[in-house]
Amino acid sequence: ARVSVRGALGVQNANGERVTVQGWIRSVRSQKEVLFLHVNDGSSLESLQVVADSSFDSRELAFGSSVEVQGQLVKSPSKKQNVELKAEKIEVVGNCDAKAFPFKYKERHPLEYLRQYPHLRCRTNILGSILRVRSEATAAIHSFFKPSSKIKVPEENFFNIPVFLTVSGQLHLEVMSGAFTQVFTFGPTFRAENSQSRRHLAEFYMVEAEISFLESLQDLMQVMESLFKTTAMTVLSNCPKDVELCHKFIAPGQKDRLEHMLKNNFLIISYTEAVEILKQASQNFTFTPEWGADLHTEHEKYLVKHCGDIPVFVINYPRALKPFYMRDNEDGPQHTVAAVDLLVPGVGELFGGSLREERCHFLEQRLARLGLTEAYQWYLDLRRFGSVPHGGFGMGFERYLQCILGIDNIKDVIPFPRFTHSCLL
């Protein structure tokens, strides 16, 4: 039977089961009488040890080559693994010229180096781990929202009309939440960011949720915190070894930092309080903090440090800084809206969300001031016909992976990063 490496490694008390394994050679070691291969197929971080006798020609069995091995699964005499595969037949499916191959056996290549090979880097242990975590986190997020997972948001239509790449599914989600109460979407999102930063992509994945009959930011923040923590715990329990590899090799101390985030309640401060905190420390910044101005990355990072490296919700931003759909707090001259951003260690802003303006006359006024009344009649209709208080948020999925794994550059947590002037593949 053909089995995956993960499947083979999971066999308890192996007793000569005949199996076929396919994968790529991660290491070759030849001793006098025996040859040891480690074969990996991406199904787990671990490779399967293949033991062959010296009748096999080791010259073809190079690091990086693809192989198919038939043999018997037996209990391994070594403590390092449960089982090993006693080879009866080894077929090289595709040779690999080790001299030309950009990755060298036993070398730990830095992520910046691997980034030059977007078509090959997923063959390495570290990218393998990051992408398995990405996949587990995706599944965990889907199951977090399972009760509403039936709804997918239609996004484009391209019959003879110009099409746009979506920057957010939010307004469509609001339509849906007006019928299905609680909805989410999780897919690619596009932003023409002219930025070479370590946390911006032109194409990233966003998890967005929208909840009807929701009346307070508190309730929204609870969902955000729960999504953050539940997803991390699921990933930790489903692929602990991949997470461990990332933590150990990329960010020493990250394991503790993540635990610290998971076991503490996230903090909440208002935008106004945040600016006060920043003003006390203004000598640290390139951009002078000021009420009414946007928070810069350096400010976000400072706030998180100030809060003891616990994620912190910043709420109630000045109306002038935020989009028209956010709910007016009606708080006099300050004039804030019920917005919430979650700032996290290592990354800064991870979530953005708000209560939505569900009161028709408020929304009409704001749209009129922006000259958008005509274009948004359909959006006003949602407030004319059975309006409900509601709110939602978006979470940048790549930033989430950066935060839990401790990965500095966003380009390393997505298989094919697209950013300013760069589309290598």
Ligand code: 4AD
């Ligand atoms: O704060 P943003 O722009 O919020 C929205 O788009 C809302 N309409 C979402 C909603 O309420 N349904 O984006 C949400 C998150 C950010 O906090 C950030 O984590 C991520 O998306 N993000 C990016 N991630 C990578 N590269 C970029 N260029 C990003 N822009 C935003």
Ligand code: MG
């Ligand atoms: Mg934002």
